Structures are given as C-alpha cells and as structure tokens.
Amino acid sequence: MSTEAGSQAPGGGAPWAGGVTLDSSGRPLDQIRLAGIAAIGHHGVFEHERREGQRFVADVVVHLDTRRAAAGDDLAHTLHYGILAEQVAAVLAGEPADLVETVAERIAATVLAFPQAVAVDVSVHKPQAPITVPFDDVVVTIHRDRTKLPAAEPYRPPAEASAPTPAQAPPTSTAAFPLVAPSAAAAPPPAPAAAPQPSWHEVLQTGSQPTADGSAHAPEPQDALDVPPAHPVDVVIALGANQGSAQETLRAAVTDLARVPGLEVVDVSPLARTAAVGGPEQPDYLNAVVLARTTLAPRALLHATQAIEQAHGRERSERWGPRTLDIDLIVVGSALAVTDDLELPHPRAHARAFVLQPWAQVDPDAVLPGLGGGPVAALAATAPDRDGIRWLALDWLTAPVPAPQPEPQPDAEQGRDAGPSTTGTSAAAHGQHPSQHPSQHTAGDWRA
Structure with missing residues (x-):
C-alpha cells in the first residue's frame, strides 16, 4: 500500500x-x-x-x-x-x-x-x-x-467487535475523529449503587448526561456532532408509538419537544396509522413527523429526545419490537455523519413510508438529503411499506382517534421497520382523508 x-x-x-x-x-x-x-x-x-x-x-x-x-x-x-x-x-x-x-x-x-x-x-x-x-x-x-452520493451504505464494524465493555466504556467515536478510551488507571472509583439519577427535566434543560455517581454533567465535545450550529437549522423528527395510550403519548411528546431549550417546533404532521414492519407481530403504530428549528448540537438534541423517550417508559429490549415511544432524528441541518450513536440523515428514512408519508403531507416540497435521498413525496410513493398505511388523521392533536389495533393482512408481512402507503378506507369513515391539504390539520396547543 x-x-x-x-x-x-x-x-x-x-x-x-x-x-x-x-x-x-x-x-x-x-x-x-x-x-x-x-x-x-x-x-x-x-x-x-x-x-x-x-x-x-x-x-x-x-x-x-x-x-x-x-x-x-x-x-x-x-x-x-x-x-x-x-x-x-x-x-x-x-x-x-x-x-x-x-x-x-x-x-x-x-x-x-x-x-x-x-x-x-x-x-x-x-x-x-x-x-x-x-x-x-x-x-x-x-x-x-457530496453532490453525487454513493448508492450504498458505509462500512460499520460488527456490533460485537465495537461494543465497549461495561467496565471501560470509551467515549463515542466517529469515523473522522477516532478517540482513545481512558486508561483503567484513570477511571473514576465505582459509585454507590443507590445514587440518585438526574430527572429528565434536568437533562432537557442542561443537555447533560447521567454519570456513574448519579450526578449530571455536560459531556466534553467529542466530534463535530457536539458543536452547535452558528445559526438555527431545520430539523425533522419522527415519532411513533403502539403501546398504551399511543395518541396521548405522541401528544405529550410534541409538547415535551416544544419545551426543549434551543428547539422550536414549527409544524406537526397528520397522524398516520401504520402496520408494523420488520419485527414481531404487534399492534399497528401511530406515527407523526415534527418539523422544527434548533440551535442545539446534533448529539445534544439526541440526548434530549432520548430523555423524552425514557420519561414515557421507553425500553430497548427488542429490536423493532413494540414500544411506548420512539423518537428518531431524521435530518438535522446539513449534518452528514456516521457515528456509534447517531447517523444523519437517518440511514433508513428513504424506505420508511410511515416517516415519508406524514412528512410529505406537512411539507410537500421536502427533500431528504444523503444516501438514497430525494423528493420526499416521490420516495413515499415508492417506499416498500407504502401499503401499510391505514389512514391519516389531520386534527389528531385536539381530537381523539381510534386506538391502533392489528388488522388482518393476508398478503403483507407483519413487522416493524418501515411504513406504508395511504389508503382512504378508514380515513373516510372518520371524516379524514389523506388527500386533504396538510394545512387543514389543527396544530393543537403546543405553540402556547
């Protein structure tokens, strides 16, 4: 070489x-x-x-x-x-x-x-x-x-080879800025088992993370994802839930996002009821997309969304399994990154109709950057899971919608990691139709 x-x-x-x-x-x-x-x-x-x-x-x-x-x-x-x-x-x-x-x-x-x-x-x-x-x-x-991106995903090391051990968890590394784990000699002494953990409000307000001793601290910058933008940038955030009172959880999540310092919620999409794709058999999901502006660094925004997930009982016990709340960062400004904890733009957004369809409804001219990207409306029309979208509810932030329940799908796979296309069947029954213009939906009280 x-x-x-x-x-x-x-x-x-x-x-x-x-x-x-x-x-x-x-x-x-x-x-x-x-x-x-x-x-x-x-x-x-x-x-x-x-x-x-x-x-x-x-x-x-x-x-x-x-x-x-x-x-x-x-x-x-x-x-x-x-x-x-x-x-x-x-x-x-x-x-x-x-x-x-x-x-x-x-x-x-x-x-x-x-x-x-x-x-x-x-x-x-x-x-x-x-x-x-x-x-x-x-x-x-x-x-x-950067204008003619590759038609493939970058190399990622196998999970078992890259996962840190609990005793010496190194800081997050990126392809561009490899980091060295602290030596065992420099490791802090073990913390008491009963140490209190910071509340999610503290995490949201300070951008801090829980430490081993139960206190909260602002993490040291590790790479470009820890650097706040010089000016507010556009953000696309996807929400999903299929456990408990899913609609109420998503409403509360929108309110929680609007309370994050440095994040301004601009608009909220219609609510999509979608078949689960890519995991075990489970109830339908309710999905929505939030458009926002932020002055937070991408990783600080990630920590804030994770804190909101945890506040609503999010458990990560099964990949693509049922969940009370799932929040994904789809786009954060022009950030293009592949790291251990965050990939931007979201690497599978281009194939997820349950993200693309609501997004296209609230922003018909949106464009997904990055690998596999393009006009969001066009991607939604060709997404592999497009036939799994049951209906779109336009005023879901103020009006109740039926709880998601599984429906017989004789010709469709059951699972989770992609969304569906729109059918007007149930939508018409509830006085809502996917063809309605997105501006007809009610934003609710999250702007207050």
Whole structure:
C-alpha cells in the first residue's frame, strides 16, 4: 500500500484517479491516495466465487484540503488513512455482493463518511475474475462526491467487535475523529449503587448526561456532532408509538419537544396509522413527523429526545419490537455523519413510508438529503411499506382517534421497520382523508 498527499494541477493525469477535483474557489484540492489495498473477498454471481473467494484489490483517491491539518500538525483535521485502509479492506473481505460495482459503492460511501473528504475516486480490481479468454485485470472505477452520493451504505464494524465493555466504556467515536478510551488507571472509583439519577427535566434543560455517581454533567465535545450550529437549522423528527395510550403519548411528546431549550417546533404532521414492519407481530403504530428549528448540537438534541423517550417508559429490549415511544432524528441541518450513536440523515428514512408519508403531507416540497435521498413525496410513493398505511388523521392533536389495533393482512408481512402507503378506507369513515391539504390539520396547543 502506498499513500500520497499533494495538489494536482488542472488537466494533470493520475495513474488511476478520475481526475482533479476543485474546491469552492476553483482551485484543485489535495489528494490522499491508497493504492493496492488487497483482501480475499467472496463477491461474484457464481456459487464457487461465493464459496472459495478470491483476491480483490482497491485503489482509493480521497480529495480534501490538507492545509489546516498541516498548519497545526493535527491529525484531527485530515483523514486518518490507517483507519481508512482497514475499513476498505474490511469492505473487500466483508458482506458478499454479486457485483464489483456494489463493492466500489460501499468503499466510496465509507470514504465520504469522513467529513473531511470532499470527493473520492475508487477503483476495484478483480484479477481472478472467471473470464474464459486471456486477460490481465477487471477494474471498476467510480467517482463520488457530496453532490453525487454513493448508492450504498458505509462500512460499520460488527456490533460485537465495537461494543465497549461495561467496565471501560470509551467515549463515542466517529469515523473522522477516532478517540482513545481512558486508561483503567484513570477511571473514576465505582459509585454507590443507590445514587440518585438526574430527572429528565434536568437533562432537557442542561443537555447533560447521567454519570456513574448519579450526578449530571455536560459531556466534553467529542466530534463535530457536539458543536452547535452558528445559526438555527431545520430539523425533522419522527415519532411513533403502539403501546398504551399511543395518541396521548405522541401528544405529550410534541409538547415535551416544544419545551426543549434551543428547539422550536414549527409544524406537526397528520397522524398516520401504520402496520408494523420488520419485527414481531404487534399492534399497528401511530406515527407523526415534527418539523422544527434548533440551535442545539446534533448529539445534544439526541440526548434530549432520548430523555423524552425514557420519561414515557421507553425500553430497548427488542429490536423493532413494540414500544411506548420512539423518537428518531431524521435530518438535522446539513449534518452528514456516521457515528456509534447517531447517523444523519437517518440511514433508513428513504424506505420508511410511515416517516415519508406524514412528512410529505406537512411539507410537500421536502427533500431528504444523503444516501438514497430525494423528493420526499416521490420516495413515499415508492417506499416498500407504502401499503401499510391505514389512514391519516389531520386534527389528531385536539381530537381523539381510534386506538391502533392489528388488522388482518393476508398478503403483507407483519413487522416493524418501515411504513406504508395511504389508503382512504378508514380515513373516510372518520371524516379524514389523506388527500386533504396538510394545512387543514389543527396544530393543537403546543405553540402556547
């Protein structure tokens, strides 16, 4: 493997790069090149390729500005190519794909998860491809940037390998800013078992987190997600519940969000009743989307929403299982991040009709950024779970709606992690119809 950082003049050639990338001033960006990263992968359309594996090689050119890092001799302001090389090799040796093109997209997404990376050229070599004529190599080369995002998800380490042990839980790390866990010698002494925990109001008011001794403290900044925006930014928050008095819980959650310092609720979508997708058999969900503006850092907003979930009895005992309240951050300004505790934009929002449909009702011109993004209304119309939406209630913040109950679905899968499309059946029975303009719904008293 070789690495190189340097500027390339316009028109200059690179051995295997897609050419020069310019910054916002029209000047060529610097480059970090990783050539010849190799691993045994099991990619291919033939059974023997999946079974036996073969050698794959990746060349990567990352386009970025290295001046700030060089001026301060600070790794935090450039790309850690050692970590990137390990992640590229993990993609090559990881989840099998039929196409080399898919592997290249995964590598590009992994590179662009580093916020310093502006663009990337990826070449994936398959020198042992099952071709019946003499050949030297098969190479797929792609160029991706922030305007032409990869059609794949970035690499994530297996959960069992990345999960911290209870005794030495390291701080949250990101792809861009790897952090080192504190040593055992520096660990604070164990706290008394009966120490009181801070109330959720304290968490909301201060942005603090519970510590081992039961007190609350404002966490030290760890990465860009801990930095508040210079100006208020738009936020999209998804709400869902299917346990207890779900409608009352969602109403209370909207009120709680409006009380969070630094968060201004702008509008609330109609309420969607949706079939559960992706988990055990369970009652239908009630789902809504909140549009807001915030001056909070993304992670501080995450902590506030988690505190609201906990205040309403949220338990995380089963993935995609029933829950009293689920709050997801879908979009926070222009934040693009993949970290241990938060991904923005939400990585599965583009396929969740129970998010997209209410969102499109309250903001018909909305656009979901990031991988798989696009016009929200168009995504809602093609989402895999679109047929699971039972109805939309427009005045749900002030009027009662029927409690969600399971309905027979002979041709539909039961589960949770995606939402559905709109049918007017039950909506008409309750004097509400999905085709009504979103401005007809009543906002309730959360603005007071």
